[in-house]
Amino acid sequence: MTPTSSSGIAFLIDDDAAVLDALSWLLRSRGIPSKNWNSAEAFLSDYSPQMQGCLIVDIRMQDMTGFELFDRLRTLGCPMPVIFLTGHGEVSKAVQVLKQGAFDFIEKPFNxxxxxxxxxxxxxxxxxRRxxxxxxHAIHDRLRSLTSREKEVLSHIIKGQMNKIIADELNIAMRTVEVHRSHVFEKMGVKSAVELATLLAENGISMSY
Amino acid sequence: MTPTSSSGIAFLIDDDAAVLDALSWLLRSRGIPSKNWNSAEAFLSDYSPQMQGCLIVDIRMQDMTGFELFDRLRTLGCPMPVIFLTGHGEVSKAVQVLKQGAFDFIEKPFNxxxxxxxxxxxxxxxxxRRxxxxxxHAIHDRLRSLTSREKEVLSHIIKGQMNKIIADELNIAMRTVEVHRSHVFEKMGVKSAVELATLLAENGISMSY
DNA sequence: GGCAATACTGTGGATAACCGCAGCCCCTGA
DNA sequence: TCAGGGGCTGCGGTTATCCACAGTATTGCC
Structure with a gap:
């Protein structure tokens, strides 16, 4: 099992100790591991991209609103789903934050x-997501292992161009294109141009060189 | 200009004539064409998949709630974005409906x-979206124009298999595969297997035969 | 019965892809 | 200075692809 195959942890962030206790007790009773933070700043300073799981964040906190925390985390590139807890029904905020990618928005008292x-x-x-x-990530690693010339040839291959055409456009011999081509296949772990094109297209990767 | 290149119409659905008037006036002042319905049932009976634009639906109506209308339309396959208007802040409903794919949820009085x-x-x-x-749709039309044998060959082509292998697996001569292959390229409007693979992958089409 | 569509096959030749072997040039770092 | 990596190229041979020409067979429809 690789690290990323774990189910992750619920990260609880609330400045009300009673709520943290209640939440962690609830989650533990369902077998969901959790960790507590009593302020947004505390969580931010502990935040690491390695973290896996989801956030449960109170909207109303002393140092920072849950929305601010959400923005800060997204700015940091944190992709974890965020569940907001709110005590008072602010519809417009709920709508806004959901449209910005929050996972859920739950009113207290919650079921x-x-x-x-x-x-x-x-x-x-x-x-x-992981x-x-x-x-x-594996695909991008492989792409990075290509030399710049190989990437260039790759970009022509996935346009369906013949070796002869590629050679003309790059002003090199066909044999050279063949060599690059076979290196590209080897490094990308595919056996044909079709596999390569499918691999990239399925992952939304377009090579524009 | 094809019909689908128009910007579409705002379909207003509210049983309060005053709101309909105000909305359609507002939109007309911004150059947005709109049409009115005074009940959910009325809109449903007029609904056609040809409609283009968005829906603006009051949550609270006599005959049917906006949510019900939303469900009914989705069941009918209506893909248009829906903006809900609500007079009273029900956060949980807003969250629920947004997660079900509503476009927006706006509280009255609105700006x-x-x-x-x-x-x-x-x-x-x-x-x-259109x-x-x-x-x-164009791609699916072309796929439909393929005979079943051609589709079968197509599914092997996009796996990157050589004609010889395909011939073996289908128990036919290589020459026959070549013929089908060229028909597939012609009907799908591509010049190479790479283009074909990219076209299908980019549109999330996987041929499992 | 004739006609069209579909599927299938063979022959032979042109073109393209693939690959090992061999070698050249340039740059960088030990 | 020498080794290694990257880029480039030619030669010769095998395998694949693509295609025109030429058929056979089956099915379904008017």
Whole structure:
């Protein structure tokens, strides 16, 4: 099992110790591991891109609103799903934040079962995100292993151009293109141009050189 | 200009004639064409998949709630973006409906500029959706023009298999595969297997035969 | 029965892809 | 200075692809 195959942790962020206790107790009773922070700043200073799981964030905190924390984390590139907890029904804020990519927005007092279900959904979402990311990361690693000339040839290959044409456009011999081409296939772990094109297209990668 | 290149219409659905008037006046002042319905049922009976634009639906109506209308339309396959208007802040409903794919959820009284902006966003979203759909539709039309044997060969081509292998697996002569292959290219409007693979992958089409 | 569509096959030749072997040039770092 | 990596190239041979020409067979429809 690689590290990214774990189900992740629920990161609880609230400046109300009673809420943190109640939440962590609830989650533990469902077998969901969690960790607590009593302020947004505290979490931010501990934040690491290695973290896996989801965030459960109170909207109303002393040092920073949950929205601000959300913005800061997104700026840092944190992709984890965020569930907001709110005590007072601000519809426009809820709508805004959901449209910005929050995972959920739950009013207090919340139903225990419902909250636990949402957390499980968020953890599952994050897990599948990591799986997708791992695939995509592996491809980018392979792309980075290509020399610049190889990338250039690659970009022509996936346009479906023949070796002769590529050679003309790059002003090199066909034999050279053949060599680069076979290196590209080897480094990218594919056996044909079709596989290569599919691999890149499925991962939304377009090589514009 | 094809029909689908128009910007679409705002379909207003509210059983309060005063609101309909105000909305249609507002939108007309911004150059946004709109049409009115005074009940959900009335709109449903007029609904046609040909409609282009977005819906602006009051949550609270006599015959049916906006949510019900939303569900009914989605069941009918209506893909248009829906903006809900609500007079009373139900956060949980807003969250639920947004997660189900509503475009926006706006509280009354609303800011005129904001609403007009949202409508324009929704219309733009629908326009780009139609563009994507048209591309995808064209591809499916071409796929449908293939005979079943050709589709079978296609599925092997996009796996990157050589004609010889395909011939073996289908128990036919290589020459026959070559013929099917060239028919597939011609009907799909591509000149190479790479183009074909990219075309299908970019549109999320996987041929499993 | 004739006609069209579909599927299938063979022959032979042109073109393209693939590959090992061999070698050249340039740059960089030990 | 020498080794290694990257880029470039030619030769010769095998395998694949693409295609024109030429058929056979089956099915379904008017």
């Amino acid at each position: 225990d079962n419902e909250l636990a279900d949402r957390v499980l959904e968020a953890l599952a979402w994050d897990k599948s 799986a997708r990311g791992q695939q995509s | 005129d500029n904001e609403l007009a902006d949202r409508v324009l966003e929704a219309l733009a979203w629908d326009k780009s 563009a994507r759909g048209q591309q995808s």
